[in-house]
Amino acid sequence: MTARPANAHQARLLRLLRDGGPNSRAQLGDQVDLSRSKLAVEVDRLLDTGLVVADGLAASRGGRRSHNIRLAPALRFLGVDIGATSVDVAVTNAELEVLGHINQPMDVREGPVAVFEQVLAMAAKLRASGLAEGFDGAGIGVPGPVRFPEGVPVAPPIMPGWDGFPVREALSQDLGCPVMVDNDVNLMAMGEQHAGVARSVADFLCVKIGTGIGCGIVVGGEVYRGTTGSAGDIGHIQVEPDGRPCACGNKGCLEAYFSGAALARDAEDAAHQGSSPELCTRFENSGALTAVDVAAAAAAGDATALDLIRAGGNRTGQVIAGLVSFFNPGLVVIGGGVTGLGHTLLAAIRTQVYRQSLPLATGNLPIVLGELGPTAGVIGGARLISDHLFSPA
Secondary structure, three states, X not given: OOOOOXXXXXHHHHHHHHHHOOEEHHHHHHHOOOOHHHHHHHHHHHHHHOOEEEEEEOOOOOOOOOEEEEEOOOOOEEEEEEOOOEEXXXXXXXXXXXXXXEEEEOOHHHOHHHHHHHHHHHHHHHHHOOOXXXXXXXXXXXXXXXXXXXXXXXXXXXXXXXXXXXXXXXXXXXXXXXXXXXXXXXXXHHHHHHHOOOOOOOOEEEEEXXXXXXXXXXXXOEEOOOOOOOOOOHHHOEOOOOOOEOOOOOEOEHHHHOOHHHHHHHHHHHHHHOOOHHHHHHHHHHOOOOHHHHHHHHHOOOHHHHHHHHHHHHHHHHHHHHHHHHHOOOOEEEEOHHHHHHHHHHHHHHHHHHHHOOHHHHOOOOEEEOOXXXXXXXXXXXXHHHHHHOOOO
């Protein structure tokens, strides 16, 4: 993809076609503030660039029928969602429909060189399957703070060896296309906004609970990243003064009490103490426990597992309650690997938020699980790069 929109009007048209699919000139005209003649000029210019193509006759609205316009069907975007313990890679078309998706286990602590070798191998596999001859752009999510304009991770607590690594520059060279990089929870928020539970909401919070905890903040339909890119790092809000040590170097952070790693540690402690027969049996069988084991034990009615989930949900709910009072969102989405804990976790979070935040903020506030699961991040990655490419050069 070499062409870019020449002005804000063309960028607006491209994004409408991305988000709404093929549309007629007349219907596009209903959504943009352009005269009919000016709209015709801008659409014709986009047709000349090859970014859009004619797509058959539109339904009649009386009088002469116009042609549908759609984004070029050959456009391909790569979405990459790097987690602490796995990586998802997907290829989408210009409307951000997932055409192929691969997930593989991976340890982000192996460092950027090893991780990106795996990402590139997965991208090559998708390309070899015939889904894409090449990629027009790629959006990458990483599980740590990112200085967004440069696409560089900054002192990520659970990513040793990544501080200052030029992710955008390195992958752009290897993939041969433009690359944008962001925090993984921001991509999850963008994915749920484009194709998930937040489709019709302009102001919402998207909380990801996995190996770490983060929050995507969407204001007026746009991700809010803050001055340097660290907005939403709620996992390092203190919930216990002088509490447990956290990977960030501080004590008492939410992430030290309720994240995938913290939950696994507490579950193993319960197994060693003999307070949970179910967790003890699982630990003896596998030698280690994860959030998946806690979810299974809870589903079997294990009281200790249920208590662990409720305690974590209560602490998380306390933090979210503060965010709700401050931000007054229209929706709170809970996602990430720990959401396998399901409605026990959701009920604990809801209880705290509805109890602690003012009625004006919570009276019509849905708190729900995300719809897209592991595809949210890769769709968000494709959305991120398309936002960039569908902006005036």
